[in-house]
Each structure stands twice: as C-alpha cells, then as structure tokens.
Amino acid sequence: MSKKMYPMLINGKFVESKKSIDVINPSTGNVLGLVPEADNDAVQQSLKAAEQGFKAWSSTTPAERKKIILRYADLLDENSERIVDLLIEETGKPRDNAEYDFGMLTTCLRFFVEEFERLDQPVLHDPDGRFLHYIQRQPLGVAVGMLAWNFPLLNVGYKIGPVLASGCSTIIKPSHYTPLASLETAYLAKEAGVPDGVINMITSSEHDVTKALLQSDVPSMVTMIGSTRGGLEVMNSSCTSVKHFSVELGGNAPVVVYPDADVCDAANKVVDLKFANCGQVCVSPNRCFVHESVYDEFVAAAKARAADVQMGPMISDKARQYVLGLVESAVADGSEIVCGGKAVEGAGYFMEPTILKDVDARMKVSYEEIFGPVLPIIKYTDADDEIALANDTQYGLAAYVFTTNLAKGLRAARDIKAGSVCVNEPHYSVQLPHGGLKQSGVGKDCSRYSLQEYLTLKRVSVLIEN
Template sequence: MNAQYKMLIDGQLISSKETFAVLNPATGEVVAHAPQAEPEHIEQALVAADKGFALWSSMPLSQRETLILAYADLLEANKEDIISILISETGKPYDNAEYDFGMLVTCLRYFIEEAKRIEQPVIPDPDGRFLHYMRRQPLGVVVGYLAWNFPLLNVGYKIGPALAAGCSTIIKPSQVTPLASLRCAEIALEAGIPSGVINMISSDQYNVTDPLLTSDKTKLFTMIGSTNAGVNCMKNSLTNLKHFSVELGGNAPVVVYDDADLDKAVQDIVDLKFANSGQVCVSPNRCFVHESVYLEFLTRAGKRAEELTLQAGRGEGRLMGPMINGKERDRVIGLIEQAVSNGAKVITGGDKLAGNGFYLQPTIIADVDLTMSVVQEEIFGPVLAVLPFSDNDDILAIANDNEFGLAAYVYTTNLQRGLQAAEKIQAGSVCINEAHYSVQLPHGGLKQSGVGKDCSKYSLEEYMTLKRVSVLVNE
C-alpha cells in the first residue's frame, strides 16, 4: 500500500508541509498520514475549478463520456488496491468495501447515460406565436463535503452527476477516511480528466477550508453528513446565493404490523441495521413491533444478530466491522447505558470487545420508551431499539414524531395498510416489505434530513440550470 498520499489540484498531485494521521478502526493503529491543506491550496483549487468548468462545460457530451468511461475502467483495473486502502481506513468487511467501491464506478457510468436523456421539453404557446423550450446547462463549480461511512459511494454520488452535467468539482472527503478517495482522484489523472475538473483536498481544519463555502466561484454546495454540520456549513456559505443539495441526519422508523411475514422482517431489519456496523444514514433506528409478535420478534432478531462475526476484511459467514473510532463507540455505549438505567433491557450485545480496534457487539434493546435518547437521536451504531405498539396507538403519528425524515420501513401483508403507511409517513423514501436502494432511485430527506436528492435523474438536475427560451415564430 502506498503510504504517500497527495491532493489533486489543477491536474497536479500536491503535498503539504503538515499531515494528519488516519487510523485503522480494526486495530486502532495509524495506517498513513494525509496532507493537511493550506490556505493557498484552497485558493488554487477554486481557481483551478473555475478554469476547469469553462473547459469541461464547453466539451460535447460525447467527449465527456469517453473520458468518464475511461476513468471508470481505470478505477476497476485498480479495484483491489483501492479496496485494500478502503478497508485499512474504515475497518469494513470485504463485501461492504467492495460495494462501497462499486457504487463509485456505477455512478460514473449511470449518470453519463442519464445525461443523454435529460428532459428539455417544449412548452405549448396558447397563441401560437412563440416556440418555448427549456434548456438544461451545467451549473458551475461544485464543492462537496463528504462523510466517512461510505467514502467512495459518497464520492460517486457527487462526482457522477457533476461530471455528467458538465460541472467541475472540489471534493473534501472526511478527514477520518480520506485515503481511498485521494487514490481515486490520482487515477483521474491517468484517465485524462482535464486539469481542474476534479480537485480533491484533505483537511481536518474547517477554518482553512471555509473559503470553499464562501467563494463566489462556488455555485453548488453539496454534502453528506449530520444535520448540525449541514446547517453550519450552509450558514457559512450564505455570503452570496448558492444552490444546496445536502443529505443529512436520519432516524428511520420501522413498523412491523401483526400480519407481517416475521421471518422476512427479522432478516431484513437485522441485516440492514448491522450493515456497516449501523453507521448508515438509512439504518433502522426505531423499530416499532406490534405487541402480538413483539416477543417473537425479539427472540428471532437476537438470534440472527448473534450469528454475526466481528471482523474486518475477508472472512467466513456474515461479518460486521468495527465502529469508526473510539469516540463514536463511547457515544453509542453511552446511549445504551442511559437506556438501561431508565428501564430498557439488553436482549443481546451491549459490550465492546477487549483488545485493539473499536468493535462493539451487535446490540438489541427492548422495553424502550419514546423519551429515551436512543430513540430521539440518530444512533449511527450497531444498536436496534425495539418498542411494542398496540391497535390503540396511532403508530404512523408516532413514527412521524421526530425531526428527521430520511427513510422509513413498513412490514405488512395487507396492501391497503402498506399503501396508507407509505402515504402518511414523512420520509424521503418508504420501503414496504424490503429495504431497497439503487442508483436510479432518488435518495434524500424531508424535514431536518436535508434538501435535494442523490441518485437518479433528479440528482442530475441539481447540477444543471433550468433556462426558459422563447422564440417568436409568428407575428
């Protein structure tokens, strides 16, 4: 593994005077040092992206397609090297890391195809005097701040539509997991992506990177992260008018009705909950189970959770990696302890593993009530809080009683009940009887879970202007 990581600015690989350490969550050891961006690097990136936009936006889509597909091919040629880096900085099991990497390549290929089908409709003129039509054109320089839970998927969610639309980018991956992203940016050079089109900087000092937000060169600020971080970044950005597309916090409710296929519900909920050690924005957090199947659900869910093996990288069976760092693990353990002190019961798990690494057992807690922090807050860890409900409860109102609205899940074999839940639940996505996410499906939140969309044609539209053109054709 190459321990020398550099930023990509204006087509050049850039080092810095200072660096910061990146830890392997599976061992707690430093695996590499990332460059610490300096103020001049930020200004260079902004100037480069501005020039890159002028070139890239004027390039025919067919030429952009050739370069983007070449980039995707080169990434795949370096797949194992990139995944190895990704595992070292995230502690992911191999299949999770492979999915993370694969989504970057998928996004590059999907969005350049979708750009060929962007809708630019003609609007009828009631008097027959004008030809009115819509034009979609590249928006400008895009700045993206990304989260650490899926580093490369998050890069794909942003540079996929940006490059396809004709925008240039400045990406700041999380300071916790910058290494694989920096390596992928380096490969963009090999693919022939023009200078300034992709710029990748690394930093853990927001006072240095804030000019990315305040610059009048930045036309779109996009982000994946917590609601608090998103609000602060948007507030700092408002030195002039910009576009925003931010996917923020989630606290996904799950409703398991008495007529649900319980085996399917348990498998689906447990597997999604403990994927990526619960560090997933759409992870089930508040699991409401009808009282008639509540105890059976707990028994089956506990058994399935206990079948997980805590291990990074390759291994046999169903694996779960560590949490990202000790601070996050301590925070989640605090939520468990607080719930237990207020009457909750641990069905399985609840302890960290002895030794190095930031592992926390997959945990299911019962007898939880709505006032507990483990229900009110986004857990973002391997803990499933399970609450019973009865026919006397307005369960959909209870599910909506939260500031977040990113994702929700419902399990029922009653079609009418499922459709009513889909209509009434306040979330950006509602999955009935199986969690499902894909690049062609819009992903984003309501309420305090963000604005805008990732994935699908709706994401691509956010990287483009919407211009109306009217041409007089009949006097």
C-alpha cells in the same frame, strides 16, 4: 518507519502542506497513512482550478465527456483490488461491504453518463402561436462536496457522477477519517483524461480553513453528506452568495411491524440492515415499532439473526463511547439488553451487535441518531397511532414498513414523512432518488433528479410570427 503521504489533487497536480493528518486504521488503532492538512493557499488554488476546469469541461460535447468518463470507470475497475484493499484498511469494512462501496463509484459514473442522454428539454405551449418556447439545460458551475466517512467511495460516486456527466467541475473534501481510497480514485481521473481542474480533492480536519470554500462566490452548488448539525454549519457558512444546496443529513429511521407481517422475515431484514457497516449507515433502522401481539416473536427472531452477524469496527473510539453511552442510558431508564451491549476487548474500535427491548420513545436512544450497532425495539398497541410514533422525530430520511395488508402498507407509505419508504424489504439503487425531508436535508442523490440539480433550467423563447 515513516508512513506514506497521500497528497491532495489540485489542478491535476499533487499538493502537500506543512501540516499533516494521521489516518487511523480503526481495526487496529494504528496510523495507516498521512494526508496534508490543507491551508488557505490550497483552498484558494482549488477554487481557481475548479473555475478554470469548469470552463474547459463545460465546453466539451456530451459525446467527448462520455468517452472520458467511461475510460475513467474502466481504469478504476482495473485498479479495484488495490483500491478496495486500501478502503478496507482505512474503514475496517468487511471485504464484501468494501467491494459494494467501490462498486457504487463506478456504477454512478456509468449511470449518470447514460442518464444525461435521457434528459428531456421540452418544447412548451404558446397560446398565440407566435413563439417557439423550449427548455435548455446547461452545466451549473463549480460544485463543492463535503463528504462523510461511512461509505467513502459511494459518496464520491454520488457527487462526481453527476458532476462529470453534466459538465460541471468540483472540489471534493472527503472525511479526514477516510481520505485515502478517495484520493487514489482522484489520481486516476487525470490518467483517464479528465482535464486538470475538473476534479480537485483536498483534505482537512479544520472547518475554519475549509469554510473559505463555502464563503467564496466561485461555487454554484454546495453539496454534503453528513450530520444535520454539520449541514446547518455548512449552509450557514455558504450564504455569502446565492448557491444551490443538495445536502443529505441525519436520519432516525422508523420501522413499523404490523401484526399481520411475516415476523421472522421482517426481523431478519431489519437486523441485516441495522448491523450493516456496524450500524454506521444514514438509513439504518433506528426505532423499531412492533405490535404487542408479535413483539416477543420479533425480539426472539432478531436475537437469533444477530447471533450470526459479523461486523467491522466503528470509525473511532469516540464514536464507540457515544453509542455505548446511549445503551447505558437506555438501561438506566428501564430498557433491557437482549444481546450485546459491550465493547469488544482488544485492538480496534469493535462493539458487539446490540438489541434493546422495552424501549420507549422518550429514551435518548430513540430520539437521537445512533449511528452504531444498536437496535431499539419499541412495543405499540392498538391504542397507539403507529404513524404518529414513526413521525415523531425532526428527521425524515428513510422508513420501513412490514405488513401483508396492501392497503395498510400503502397508507403507511403515504403518511410517513420520509424521503423514502420501503414496504416489506429495504431497497436502494442508483436509479432511485435518495434524500430526506424535514431536518434530513434537501435535494437528492442518485437518479435523474440528482443530475438535474447540476444543470440550469433555462427557458428560451424565439419569435416566429409578428
């Protein structure tokens, strides 16, 4: 039985190609559907369409855009059950995770419309009183978005939310692992009244083909969610003309658990975040530093919490084998498996939730991004500098601190080099800026700070007195 083809969307039209890509259900290993393998013609069509779409969309008023964007969000909600079911099939996510993933798309659409209305365009001081100086913000241009597979619709929302609200246009390339639900949401944009060419979505597994998107001088911005290695390749390919970048890349998030922390609460929250989405989360706890005085208590509490974890599959067997290799390497270097550590037998790419103790910072599982269901727990003592341990990584995306001492928590938040530091509870929300330091990227998703990246900052000076 032939599988359904999900075409690309370019300039409001369904576009196929000579080659196709199999989309695999990671829960079964079976082919779920097909998407086109974009060729150079499709890439060039999308660039031309986005250029035309920008001219049309940027000339509309904010009020006109708001009406269409809110209609789009409502239409997505009306089709949520169908889209969430497809998202579950292509990612293997549990339903509550998939509903959150979908919900962030509509949340972003509605949030950025409102946030656009709150943007300031201030009047600036003139020391001689001769000029009126003010700031004007205008749509930046065409944005190319290269997205990851772990939260497909959240990632789409992070990009098209500010794109649409600002008056820009976009070419989105979702991951070829999980393009189906993303394409379905793009189809609905046309039905909602988004002009042709404003949202274009292409599918490809070949970097050499999509490189033409990056090398073109049409895009004003290149934005990405993915690995640091991938980000460097994308940025390098894009430097054929001056472009803006907003890239959220790899992470190696530390957790610091101080001896005065509520240990059971800390363990529960760390485990819940670690095994969410099967550990395939950029802000997932990757290195858990626990003071020796509460180390055994924390390990026991984490093990107890992990016993109740229900996870979906990893995205591919290749990804699962990589993570299993990290576990094997850690054990060979002296770590001990507290629980899990194996692949789950049967169909799909499932793995047991895994906790490792007696890990040290020199093990590969400590300095590589895991992106899987493995929690390494590292003991530190009063002789150690726990902040230096937390900062001993090229990454700087997220960090977590647990303590009941306010001064200690604030000091750790100040000194840990990460784009976000959460004290006593992990917390993420659309109004809060999300992005990294060091090799974890530049720019922000979510919040007004993301929206501002899709707008120019123009200074206007008007002579009022000679």
